Amino acid sequence: MKNLPETGAWEDPVISARGLTRLYLLGNTEVVGLDGVSVDIRRGELVVLKGDSGSGKSTFLSLVAALDRPTRGELTVAGYRLDRATERDLTVFRREVTGMVFQNFNLLPTLTLLENVCLPALLAGRPEKEVRAKAMEWIHWMHLAPRTDHLPSQLSGGECQRAAIARALINDPAVILADEPTGNLDSRNGRVVVELLATLNREFRRTVLIATHSTMADPYATVQLYLRDGRIVDRACESASS
Numbered sequence: 001m002k003n004l005p006e007t008g009a010w011e012d013p014v015i016s017a018r019g020l021t022r023l024y025l026l027g028n029t030e031v032v033g034l035d036g037v038s039v040d041i042r043r044g045e046l047v048v049l050k051g052d053s054g055s056g057k058s059t060f061l062s063l064v065a066a067l068d069r070p071t072r073g074e075l076t077v078a079g080y081r082l083d084r085a086t087e088r089d090l091t092v093f094r095r096e097v098t099g100m101v102f103q104n105f106n107l108l109p110t111l112t113l114l115e116n117v118c119l120p121a122l123l124a125g126r127p128e129k130e131v132r133a134k135a136m137e138w139i140h141w142m143h144l145a146p147r148t149d150h151l152p153s154q155l156s157g158g159e160c161q162r163a164a165i166a167r168a169l170i171n172d173p174a175v176i177l178a179d180e181p182t183g184n185l186d187s188r189n190g191r192v193v194v195e196l197l198a199t200l201n202r203e204f205r206r207t208v209l210i211a212t213h214s215t216m217a218d219p220y221a222t223v224q225l226y227l228r229d230g231r232i233v234d235r236a237c238e239s240a241s242s
């Protein structure tokens, strides 16, 4: 397992947004997803995104993950200018820079836990032997070794989410994006998942962004961003992070 840092000072923003806007067209109606967000997020932060349903948390994560494109504004993540990037650059970016964790785990049902974890690295063309060895390291780290050959249907929700985090880590991303990662878990498993993300932040120096309605991640947050109607309306920082 690789301990970041990569290039760049820790003080540099790994995510920098200026006037970041995403509008959706529903028929003739324009729906505001994100409304001119400007924010800098430094390397090594654990950012908790808060806000009511529809406030723009998932929209922001999707833009940072390059799963979606902004309508206007600037967005730079780990040196990639995403609002201007070519599709080719975005493919590399998605593979190399971010790892995404979803509320519904998004594991492929016909693949085993190990195969699910390996998949993004195999799709990136990495050698199978090396990928399997790395996947097994993360699987051990997540205490999932006895479940390696199980299908997602044979795993508990907590095990599925830990497998999904291992999959998000397989390409060594600098930024981990988690969209309501505890939403389908009971409080005990939710806490385990949040503690894993916090450990990845602290010990492995990954920048972590968590969008959530839960307060479980609050004790680990170095920054809390509050969104309303597609805008950041408040920001709280832990002095311990600086």
Ligand SMILES: Nc1ncnc2c1ncn2[C@@H]1O[C@H](COP(=O)(O)OP(=O)(O)OP(=O)(O)O)[C@@H](O)[C@H]1O
Residues within 6 Å of the ligand: 024, 025, 026, 031, 032, 033, 034, 051, 052, 053, 054, 055, 056, 057, 058, 059, 060, 211
């Ligand atoms: N594909 C889409 N088409 C149209 N409108 C969308 C689309 N995706 C999001 N929106 C709208 O953009 C706004 C922000 O949605 P977003 O999903 O980012 O909110 P959220 O804060 O993540 O909400 P939740 O907490 O419920 O997940 C909402 O008004 C939503 O209805």
